[in-house]
Amino acid sequence: MRVLLAVDSDSVVGVLEALLVARGFAVVRERSGAKALERAAEAPPDVFVVALELAGPLDGVELCRRLRARNDTRATPILLLASSADDDLRTLARDAGCTGFYTLPVSPSALLKEIESARPRESRPPKP
Template sequence: MTRILAVDDSPSMRDMVRIALTSAGFDVTSASDGQEALDLARQSGFDLVLSDVNMPVMDGIQLIRALRAESAYRHTPILMLTTEAGPDRKKEGKDAGATGWIVKPFDPAQLVATMHRVLR
């Protein structure tokens, strides 16, 4: 089963992502900020990381950089799921190593389709 790490400081957003992805057959682990996600990623392997950008403790861009520094996550798809849609922020994410960018609010079916496309 494909393991996804979903990171967002909003409990309701984590729930929406978890419901959308588990109903599509993914195994989803949630984290509330980048540091918690990094700790979980170091303890257990994930096939894809889906993260918000703006979070306390460690934001999504810092998380990408930290994950890309880990040999186990150099080539793992990392998608940003955020309200941030500006070209400068997207470039910052891409430069840090983000695989893609999804803007909130998201359509659950489109999210699932994106997961399948990126995981091929």
Template sequence: MASVLTVDDSPSIRQAIKIALSAAGHDVVEAGDGAEGVAKANGGSFALIITDLNMPVMDGLTMIRTLRAQPAHAGVPILFLTTESDDGVKAEAKAAGATGWVTKPFQPDQLVRIVSKVLAA
């Protein structure tokens, strides 16, 4: 299926994403913060990036802005997966280039459905 980069400072969240998406046939690569996410995105080819918002080193908004400034990543869908539910933060994420938003905690089947929908668009 698709190659997906998941960026989150929580190993358990990354593992939950990997289990859910791998079971659906996707290849999942993990990064622990935005800086590592940018490095892995630049070193590979991904159909989708899923990122947390609040992370050390580089947060998700900065990571999205960094990736969107690069032509190679301008069209790659990026989903935020975070506990934040504030409308202002959502608007800021959308302005930065986020494709969509998934609130933690998430159900694995819900995540798979959203990923499938985004990849089909």
């Protein structure tokens, strides 16, 4: 299962990538919304994890809107990471099509649980 991390923070992406790789996920990293869109067009992932703040002109909410406008990523889960839990931001993210919203610092176990729920049942690793 492929996860595309569109995250501008090296510390956040490092922790998330290590966690996901340890659980058997293939991880693709991009720092900008534009690069994430390009990568999604080349090979759509099974899940997107997107930071609100990204390098370049596209923020996480706009990236989500553009991914939802594409046929090949319309139904792909998109989890948004933000530094604020503001209700207006949550509404904006939901309206853009984000399927999950997490406030930084994110609970790795909660995020992992949601990512794993997108994995087809037959390909899930056995529980320890």
